[in-house]
Structure formats: structure tokens, C-alpha cells
Amino acid sequence: MSCDTPSAGTAPGATPVPTGHMAVQPSSLYVASPVMLLATLNPDGTPNLAPASSYWALGSMACLGLEDGGQTYENLQSRPEITINFPSPQLLSAVGRLAGTTGRNPVPAAKAAHHRYVHDKFGEAGLTPEASELVDPPRVAECMVQMEAAVRHDRRGVGAYHIVEVEVLRVWAAPQIVADDGTNIASDTWQPCLDVFRRFYGVDSATEYRLH
Template sequence: MNTDHVTIEPRILYFGTPVVLLTTENPDGSCNLAPMSSAWALGNVIVLGLGRDGQTAHNLTTRPDLVINLPAPEQWREVERLAPLTGRSPVPASKQHGCRFEPDKFGAAGLRAEPSERVRPPRVAGCPLQFEARAVSVRPDASGLFVIVEAAVRVVHADPRIVVPGTQHVDPGAWSPLIYNFRHYFGLGSELGHSYRSETVTQS
């Protein structure tokens, strides 16, 4: 294997993270739905990276409730339909050329809302994992172009087909997140192995 490297300057650093659909509450009480792909979890806190000018970031500064929905790989087309849409009017200058205002993002993407249990924004029906949460911190990032949100998860909803029967564990063999890898969509491949800390190892 060649161990030499080349120095590159990519425009983006999306090296492979799960796609998330966020639902938040607009000032008029309606719902905003937005795709994003910079998220990671630590304990029961999910950290999100959002564009500072988007409707989601504006909503969370005054209305901290949200739902973090994780779509399945086969839902990538619905996710991509959301990509050029914004809940801000007028459209912020920082948005990509071709972005347009859309008040009904669920309808435009072909997705359906379903009620949440503990927060006002709805869940996205059909997403195998849905986390009802509250933003406990919303702050600018180092560049000033984004905001970093720390969201404390309050309720986890899981499709029973991806839960190990009789447990509280997601079955990693049954669940495949939609991955955004350098602006391309992927699912997972075959399992290569497991951590020594895994609680869902299948004995063969």
C-alpha cells in the first residue's frame, strides 16, 4: 500500500457523518424542517453544527425544543428535496444560489409529520430513529459562520425492527444511517467487527 500523501485543499470537510432532519418551531407556531449533516452524540447530548443564517438556528435561540430525526438510506431523495429550501423569507444572502423560500417543507419533500410526546415540534414519520430534545446551549462557532447547538435528548423513539428484542438497544446489524460523505449519500456496508464495549454482539 502506498503510504505517500498529497496535500489538498477541499472546499468542505464532510468526511462522513449521519444525515439528520431537524424540526423546530417558527415564531408563528408553524414547523420548520431542515436537513443537516454535522452531528455527533456524547451521552444523552447531541451536538449539532448549523448555518447561522438558517431558520433552524434562529428558532432555537428563542424556542429550544426540537426533534432530531435520523432518516434511513432509502429516504435520501426526500432529504435532497429539502436541500435547496429555506424557511427564511427573504432568503439570506449567505444561502447557495438557487435556494428558495418554502413554508411547507414537509409537503415539498414528500414527508409526513407526526406528533411528539414532550416537545412542540413534530417528528418526521418514517425516520427509524427520532430524538425529542431541548437545546441547552446555542453559541457561535470559531469561524462565526455557524452555530454550535448542544441538545439534551428527552425521549428516543425507535422503529421496533431496529431494536434488539427484549432490550433497550438499537441493533447495529438492523439499523443503517444515511451518511453524507463529501456531499454524496451512502448507507453502511457489511459489519467489519465490533468494539469490546458492544452490548449487542451476536454469538455465532
């Protein structure tokens, strides 16, 4: 029985078969992960805001990958509530202003080469905090999709990170992207930002902001 690889172009519209694959070592395994802005509360009650891309969801639960030494994870130890905000492509510049900043003071040694301390993250990004209803951390007013969530499980990963499982308590959406049924999001009216191997993509353009 023959198992020969079909040749490219044997039928109209056929997808070319790649040949000669190479072993590579990309700096990230984010094939197409949503870009998020995570809001938590600092010990003094002010909000911290951090860009992130490690996310997946099942049912009402979402899993976040958070690094050791980050202010987001530290805040969740004492106040296990968070908002997950999904920026549109038009907010990529705001996301970029947060890249290379940290809410930790002093800056951890592992971040010292690439990060600087910023206390007012909302001000740094030029974004607006919006009061949440079920959790204390604010939402990001400019983000068309926002989630209020509470931590349910926290597991240490293999490396220097934690897998934090949160229960989404409420989802908010801008009226212009809500479907006619008033419940679902009309996905053809809005596009998230995607992190594809550390390159942030919007709908029509790509902007490079590296998240160290």
C-alpha cells in the same frame, strides 16, 4: 534504529501503504457524518424541516453545528426545542428535495444564489409530521430513529455558525430495529445515511445532494 516504512504486500492481506500524499482543499470536512432532518417550530407554529450533517453525541447530550441565517437556528432562539430524525437510505430522495430550500423569507443574501424559500418543508419532502411527547416540534414519521431534545447551551463558533448543545429527552425507534432487550437498537438491522465529503451514501448506492 530503523524506521523504514514497510513495503505493501509483505504479508498476506497486508494493507497497501499510500505514498505521495497530496495537500487538498475539500469543500467539506465531513468524513462520515450522519445525515439528519432537524424539525423546529416557526414563529407561526408551523414546523420547519432542514437537512443537516454536523452532529456528535456524548452521553445524553448531542452537539449540532448550525449556520447563521438558517431558519433552524432562528427558530431555536424563541423555541429552544428540536427533534433530530435520522433517515434511512430509502429516504435520500426526500432529503434531496429539501436541499437548496430555506424556511427564511426573504431568502438571506448569502443563500440567494442556491436556495429558494419553502414554507411547508414536510410537504416539499413528501414526509409526515408525527407528534412528539416531550417537545413541541414534530418528529418525521418515516425516519426509523428519532430524538426529542431541548437546547441547553449555544456557543458561537469560529466561523458563521453556532455550536448548539441539546439534551436528548427521548429516543424513538421503529419496532423492527429494536433489539431483543427492548431497550437498544439492533445496529445490524438498520443503517443511517452518511455524508462523506458532501456525497450522501446509503447501504448500496450513493446519491449526490449538495447542502449549500
